[in-house]
Amino acid sequence: MAIEIKKASLASGPVAKHYACTSCGSVYQSFLSCVCPSCHSGVVRQRPLTPEEAHERVSYTHFKKPIERSSSPFSNVPDINAQEEYQQSQVIIDALSFSFKIKDLQHCSKSGKYSGFRFPEAPSMSEMNNFVARTENEADELAEFRKRLVTNYLEEVLRVFIKRVLGFSFGPLRGKGFQFYEDSFALFDDSGNDYCGQVGIGGNNETVHFQISGTGCKHLFTNRSRAFVHHWLADVLGISLLARCDLAFDDFDNLHTCEASERAYYFGGFNRNHGKCPKFKNGDEFSINSDGEKVFTMEARFIGSRQSLVYWRIYNKKLEQKITKDGFYWYRSEVELKKVSVDILLDIEGHFVGLNEYAASLPSKTIEPNLIKLTAKKRVACDVLHACFWAKRQYGRLVNSLLTLYKNDFEKVVTSLIRDDTNIGFTSMHQKLINELG
Structure with a gap:
């Protein structure tokens, strides 16, 4: 009788076993020990599971009750509504540019464990260290392979950083660079319709350069808080200075016009605590109609120079946007700051009113000035x-x-x-x- 049972079991064929991959954690069934079907890790990284362990993964007893689950890592952190923060601020960020070493992207993988974003793991070089090149060609090929492996990893981290951290989508490489970079690609919003800026890669001491436009800044800071962006730029990527940061104040009451800024300039409203008085330029363009009235095609005042660290533009935004509605006013006072501390993201209103007397007179509420410090530089x-x-x-x-x-x-x-x-x-x-x- 025992012989008949043994023959029947052999006739039924081999039984598939459960295996778990120690690299990616996936569980699968296979008749023999093989590579992982998900991440293609080697046989040495596959562990057979007992029937009890396989059952635990699908049994309801494996999952904890809702009251027993560990709290979210962000449960003790006050939730900041980025959209509400953007709407309540009287000063907005209208342009943002920054650069960092591409190798610093490796820190994203370390912080990703605690931030909720899943970044790819850094490639392991331990197995390749055991390989000894016998010829010069083999040494060159090994070095090239290691470089390509690290480059692919950093490029993948950059993609996750753009999509998950900043919330942008991006297009393909355009085959042309900017700002002395070899290549570049465009940034878009999450729908892929609105152009939000561009990213330069290749060359320039192995750095990456982000250039985010006004539309991109609006998309970024209505979906991410400024403190969140500051954390990733300063604490994770180690950025201390922003290449450029434009701050803007919009006036819809016809108070802070171009003529008002010109009068403020004559009274020293744009002078800073140190340095000489900035240059002034009238950028008005107009024609005279049949009634002898000015018909503006451009109304603007420029204080400073494009090469200086602080450059002001006060202009008629309604005229620029070609809005023809009567009784509607829109003047924008915009300052372009270069090589400014990344800490400006934590208090843009305080840094804005601390620039000069003219900036302090713009907001309707009382704001404590926060002076921009460049003592370290x-x-x-x-x-x-x-x-x-x-x-x-x-x-x-x-x-x-x-x-x-x-x-x-x-x-x-x-x-x-x-x-x-x-x-x-x-x-x-x-x-x-x-x-x-x-």
Whole structure:
């Protein structure tokens, strides 16, 4: 009888077992141990499950009751309504530009565990470290493979950062760059209809540059709070200075007009605590009709210069948008700030009114000014100037002699003086001279 049962079980064929992938966590059935069908991890990363473990994953006893579930990591954090924050602020961000090292995207994978966003894991190089290249070609191919592996990982993190953190969609590479970047692609809103800016990649010391337009800033800050954006830029990516940040105040009461800003300029309303008085330019364009009245095609005042760190534009926004409704007024006072601290995102109204007396007179409510501090940047510049001053006094003649010896070949001069423990991309001239002595 036992022999008949054994024959019947063999006739029924092999039984599929449950396996769990330790890389991605997926559970599947297979007759033999094989690679993961989801992430294609190797056989060594597959673990067979007992019938009890397989049953636990589908049994209702595996799940906790609602009252026993752990609270959300954001349950103790006060919820900030980004749209309400945007609407209540009298000052808005109309343009935003920033850059960061592409390698700093690896920090997103670390913070993603606590932020609720799922970023791809960094590739493991431990297995490749055991591979020994036998020829120069193999070494080059291995280095190229590692570089391509890391590049693909960072590009995927960048995609998740744009879509999940910033809430944008993006288009394909356009084959043309901007701001000295080799290539770029456009940013759109989540529907893909409205153009929101562009991103430059490739070159420029391996950095990524974001240039978000006014439409993009509106989409960003109506869906993400400014504190949220500040956290990801400053704390995760390590950005300390924004390349550009435009702050704007809209007047619909016909009070802060172009003529009013011109009068404020004559009374020193645009002067800052330090520096000379900024330049003034009248940008009006108009024609005279049959009644002798001015018909404006452009009404604007410009204070400062495009090259300065602070540049003001006060203009008729209604005229720019070609709105013809009678009795409607729309004047915008906009300031373009360059190389400004990323902390401006935490208090845009305070930083705005702290610029000058004219900016302080615009909001209808009392706002405590928050002065923009660039002391850290100035301290670094002073340290560099101090070091260069003493280097010139001690080694200036030696550098001049080396320039004459090497016929103004700066690369040879630098490699002759640079330390041996410094990683550089070209052969040390000092080592060449040592070799020639032998």
